[in-house]
Amino acid sequence: MKPFFIAEISSNHAQDLQRAKEFVRVSAEIGCDAVKFQLFKIDQLFAPEILAKSEEHKRRKQWELPIAFIPELSTYAHSLGIQFSCTPFYLDAVKELNPYVDFFKIASYELLWDDLIIACAKTGKDLILSTGMATLDEINHAVTIFKNHSQAKLTLLHAISGYPTPINEANLKAIETLRETFDCNVGLSDHSVSSAVLLRAVHKWEASAIEFHLDLDENGAEYQAGHCWLPSHIQKTIELTKDGFVADGDGIKKPMPSEAADRLWRADPSDGLRPFKEIRETF
Numbered sequence: 001m002k003p004f005f006i007a008e009i010s011s012n013h014a015q016d017l018q019r020a021k022e023f024v025r026v027s028a029e030i031g032c033d034a035v036k037f038q039l040f041k042i043d044q045l046f047a048p049e050i051l052a053k054s055e056e057h058k059r060r061k062q063w064e065l066p067i068a069f070i071p072e073l074s075t076y077a078h079s080l081g082i083q084f085s086c087t088p089f090y091l092d093a094v095k096e097l098n099p100y101v102d103f104f105k106i107a108s109y110e111l112l113w114d115d116l117i118i119a120c121a122k123t124g125k126d127l128i129l130s131t132g133m134a135t136l137d138e139i140n141h142a143v144t145i146f147k148n149h150s151q152a153k154l155t156l157l158h159a160i161s162g163y164p165t166p167i168n169e170a171n172l173k174a175i176e177t178l179r180e181t182f183d184c185n186v187g188l189s190d191h192s193v194s195s196a197v198l199l200r201a202v203h204k205w206e207a208s209a210i211e212f213h214l215d216l217d218e219n220g221a222e223y224q225a226g227h228c229w230l231p232s233h234i235q236k237t238i239e240l241t242k243d244g245f246v247a248d249g250d251g252i253k254k255p256m257p258s259e260a261a262d263r264l265w266r267a268d269p270s271d272g273l274r275p276f277k278e279i280r281e282t283f
Contacts, residue, residue: 002245003187003202005032005238006085006105006128006211011063012220012228013037020069021076022216028080030235031242035077036105036211037065039097040089063221067096074100085128094119101125105211108132108161108189114145121150128209129154130189132161136181143182155209156182159189164226170197175205187211191227195237202241210241 007027013020020037027035042061043051051058070086077084083102088094089110097104103126110116111134120127127146131139139156146154158175170192179186187209188201201207215228222228229237255263265275275283 001206001208002242003207004034004209006034006036006209007032007214007234008189008211009035009037010213010220010222010228011038011060011065012213012215012222013065013069014219014221015062015064015066017066017069017072019216020065020073023214024073024077024082024084025080026216026231027214028077028082030231031238032082034083034085034102035073036085036087037070037073038087038089038107039065039067039070039093040087044090070097070100088116088120091115091119094123098123098125103128106130108134108159111142112138114142117142117145118149121146121148121152124150124152126153126155128157128187128211130157130159130211131178132159132189136177139178139182143184153185155185155187157187157189157209157211158207160191163191164193165191167192167194167197170194172197172201172205175201175207179206185209193227193229193233195233195240198237199241199244203244 007023009020009023013023024035041064042058046057074084085101085103085105086097087105087107088097094104104120104123105128106116106120108130111129111131129142143154156178158172158178160169160171162169175186175188185208187207188198189211190198191213198210201210212234213222213228214234215223215230218230220228264279267274268276270277
């Protein structure tokens, strides 16, 4: 099954609608199936004790996506033939996003927040849930909460919440563990920026979805952290991933069109010399 590619824009939009729309356009151009933003308000994301003491966290006010952008971004994504999603980080964001998103995504940091899972579940829309930092017991609780309130499809994303993630910590085999434990689709939320990791996740561990962080030009707010892909790099990886499925064929052992002309240039059974005698006579 070919994976569902999701471009995560996170806070690289710079609160600029045209830049945000360029992310949508590029996501469609490089072969993504969906584009995803994040809707948060700093004063509803961090506790007041943190904001009172941390200028760094207060400065992230500049990372907020203006909610007024959502309708236009959704319409634009759909006009380009890709799905639109956005991660809610406060409860009212669920109802604010519901008219515009094709599915919801809950981030790893919010996996323990039952009320947010329930709010998404009650919309009836499909949910993607990242599992970075979580134990199986914590994931089981979140899955149970969702299934108690929705019959929609749930997809789990194996994630390592290290930004960036060292390749030797990717632990891709956990994709299989999650699939066998919860009997649902399981994909990968990537922070490694490694083509090898993505290809292995898809072709060895059968990841059903790949989410990755995208920046356009190395100027995004999160690019310097080291977990964002640039368009040309991820486009090549997407192409390689899809080419892998094309290469599977139908499994029937038979001469292929590209080798047909060489069949008569094999060694003739009568003397072991190339080509077949019928070719020698007319060569």
